[in-house]
Amino acid sequence: MEIISKKSLASRIVFYVAAFCVLLFLISLSVFYFFSKKSIEEKTIENALEITQNTVLKTEQVLISSEKILNNYRWLIEKNIAYADSMEAYTRRILQMNPEIIGCAIAFKPDFFPEKGYYFSPFTYRNKDLLVSTQLGNEEYDYFVMDWYQIPATLEKPYWSEPYYDTGGGNALMTTYSMPFYSSNNGDKELAGIITIDLSLEWFTDIVSSVKILETGYASVISRNGTFVTHPNTDIIMNQTIFSFAAEMQSPGLRQIGRNMQAGKTGFEDVVVNGRDLIVSYKPLLTSNWTLAVVFSRDEMYAPLRQISLVLIFIIVIGMALMVFIVKKIVEQQIAPLKCFARSSIEIAEGNFNTELPDIKTEDEMKELHNAFVHMQTDLKKYIKNLKETTSAKEKIESELRIAREIQMGMIPKIFPPFPDTPEIDLYAMLEPAKEVGGDLYDFFMIDDTHLCYAIGDVSGKGVPASLFMAVTRTLLRSVAPKQRSTSEIVNNLNNSLAIGNESSMFVTFFIGIINLKTGEMNYTNAGHNPPIIIHADNKSEFFEITQDIPIGLFENYDYTEKTRVLSENDRLFLYTDGITEAENWDEELYSDERLIKCIRAINSLDPTEIVMKVARDVVVHVNDCQQSDDLTMMSIIYKGSKK
Amino acid sequence: MELTTNKKGDFTIAEINGRIDTTNYNEFETQIMDVIEKGEKNIILNCEGLNYISSSGLRVFLITQKKLMGLKGKLHLCNMQPAIKEIFDMSGFSSIFKIFNTEEEALE
Numbered sequence: 001m002e003i004i005s006k007k008s009l010a011s012r013i014v015f016y017v018a019a020f021c022v023l024l025f026l027i028s029l030s031v032f033y034f035f036s037k038k039s040i041e042e043k044t045i046e047n048a049l050e051i052t053q054n055t056v057l058k059t060e061q062v063l064i065s066s067e068k069i070l071n072n073y074r075w076l077i078e079k080n081i082a083y084a085d086s087m088e089a090y091t092r093r094i095l096q097m098n099p100e101i102i103g104c105a106i107a108f109k110p111d112f113f114p115e116k117g118y119y120f121s122p123f124t125y126r127n128k129d130l131l132v133s134t135q136l137g138n139e140e141y142d143y144f145v146m147d148w149y150q151i152p153a154t155l156e157k158p159y160w161s162e163p164y165y166d167t168g169g170g171n172a173l174m175t176t177y178s179m180p181f182y183s184s185n186n187g188d189k190e191l192a193g194i195i196t197i198d199l200s201l202e203w204f205t206d207i208v209s210s211v212k213i214l215e216t217g218y219a220s221v222i223s224r225n226g227t228f229v230t231h232p233n234t235d236i237i238m239n240q241t242i243f244s245f246a247a248e249m250q251s252p253g254l255r256q257i258g259r260n261m262q263a264g265k266t267g268f269e270d271v272v273v274n275g276r277d278l279i280v281s282y283k284p285l286l287t288s289n290w291t292l293a294v295v296f297s298r299d300e301m302y303a304p305l306r307q308i309s310l311v312l313i314f315i316i317v318i319g320m321a322l323m324v325f326i327v328k329k330i331v332e333q334q335i336a337p338l339k340c341f342a343r344s345s346i347e348i349a350e351g352n353f354n355t356e357l358p359d360i361k362t363e364d365e366m367k368e369l370h371n372a373f374v375h376m377q378t379d380l381k382k383y384i385k386n387l388k389e390t391t392s393a394k395e396k397i398e399s400e401l402r403i404a405r406e407i408q409m410g411m412i413p414k415i416f417p418p419f420p421d422t423p424e425i426d427l428y429a430m431l432e433p434a435k436e437v438g439g440d441l442y443d444f445f446m447i448d449d450t451h452l453c454y455a456i457g458d459v460s461g462k463g464v465p466a467s468l469f470m471a472v473t474r475t476l477l478r479s480v481a482p483k484q485r486s487t488s489e490i491v492n493n494l495n496n497s498l499a500i501g502n503e504s505s506m507f508v509t510f511f512i513g514i515i516n517l518k519t520g521e522m523n524y525t526n527a528g529h530n531p532p533i534i535i536h537a538d539n540k541s542e543f544f545e546i547t548q549d550i551p552i553g554l555f556e557n558y559d560y561t562e563k564t565r566v567l568s569e570n571d572r573l574f575l576y577t578d579g580i581t582e583a584e585n586w587d588e589e590l591y592s593d594e595r596l597i598k599c600i601r602a603i604n605s606l607d608p609t610e611i612v613m614k615v616a617r618d619v620v621v622h623v624n625d626c627q628q629s630d631d632l633t634m635m636s637i638i639y640k641g642s643k644k
Numbered sequence: 645m646e647l648t649t650n651k652k653g654d655f656t657i658a659e660i661n662g663r664i665d666t667t668n669y670n671e672f673e674t675q676i677m678d679v680i681e682k683g684e685k686n687i688i689l690n691c692e693g694l695n696y697i698s699s700s701g702l703r704v705f706l707i708t709q710k711k712l713m714g715l716k717g718k719l720h721l722c723n724m725q726p727a728i729k730e731i732f733d734m735s736g737f738s739s740i741f742k743i744f745n746t747e748e749e750a751l752e
Contacts, residue, residue, distance in 0.1 A: 507706070529735075546733055548736050582698070
């Protein structure tokens, strides 16, 4: 399957069709072969039996007519038994009347005619066209002991001799039919002698030899004791018996058949001789107790069938080859557009949506595929157009947001240390918006040589609206603060400006402080912002007290309170927005005030940068990759004391 | 965040459950404005189930307060969890809103 699946669709279809056809042909051929074989077998067997029967009839006819002839003459001889000299005439007469008979003897028992001597047996035989008459018996040829005389005389029954070669007359194969005849003495029947006729077996052999069945099938006659009387192989005629032949061929089946023949049975049997499967049909000749056998080869029986099958297979193979070729061509032609579609889809995938599609003229599945491709092309074109538009719109917004962020970050001082020439103070701050722009802010600046103003704030909400509000707050702060020394005045000012027309109720939590660098005195105002942490020189830390002042931007003319405290040398301030204390991890746990102050206490550093960075790191550890939800802003200031 | 309301005397009691942050303050705003639009002027926000509020959420509280003040109605808050109360204190909102310990007190 591995190999097949790598081939083309056409090859695969052809393979399956061919496989199916081959299977079909094999089944058909097998069925044809099986039934034909059976039919041929039946026909051949029928034919063989018929041939056997016919041949037996033909041969028997001759033998029976010989028997009849002898019967008639016996009657004549018995009637005229007193006339010894007419006997020779009878023998001549028999030969004259019956051309198939080549010899005839009337052999009397010893001394039957005392005047004729011990032997009396007139005998006439054919010598070419002449009839020659003579006496048979003498000292050398004592016919009384011959089979042809002794057996019928003893049995008092006619007797067909075993076939034999006539040594006297022409070396022909012969057989002799002997029959006893009797004399009547006072009413008593008494054996008088034996009358014989010699029959040439040439005619017999001709009949049997003329039998042909299949290619090499033949008929054969086997005598009573198993001798081959006729056989296509002339060497074994009279030289071998069926038993000696069976022994030579090592065929026990043949020997059994021989026994059956001797028993006068009729049969139809398979036998293996010399490695060949033979079928033997045999039937006895009732007159002589010989057996006629028709023999043919099983292989030859099936030969025509094999031939037809070979022709069929040849035709099928040629047909299959043609079919494979034609089907492959047809399928390839039918699916040719698929390759074009594949090419088109690759081109489409590469971005060429206007690629040409194959031209389909038929109204079939190919047309459907074609229409689907057209549909896909137009849809893709539309989709890509939309995508380009939305992408460019998005990119525009993103680029605008990027610019907005740059502007916003530009509003916050970011050079540290900010006041390298002012040894009393050091400061560090950072701001990390959750989105591109945010609502947190911080700021610091010197109002004059001795006063540092710093602020941190957090606008409600996030993103663009918050960032706009933050920008406004920061701008107002820079315009208001330089004229003021009072933080509450600054915050009041900011609040009044922001509260006017604040339709959306945005607000800013805000912490502002002003430090006198000479004295360490600090006044501050907290408008709803997270209380900062103060870290004393001895590292004791605490939150500022909570004021009740509300965030700015809510109510016009709200009066904010101002507080003061004095910073000692190395006191540090830590300011932050709620993005720090409310930073959440995956379990929605807040970073919390407690953890913040614990962290601050653990830092124990005089460097504002280190304080901010370490808190930032601690927040990152807490958040643990959870998405930053709010802006993070921190500022740390150290008052190093007045340097005189 | 879930908001369930039921009427008790002159007041509609709205129970807040869950958190109000930047992701869902809009939802909270729409729901509470719906209540006001139905003609309810006196509202008690029961904050027993409120476990977190961001500045965006605080803004919705403020808008609600301003709206009801304009209608000459009342907004009472009650049953705040300590953490929420702390946020209100810290941001000064405790001084803007009327905050009660229990619903019964808020009803009086």
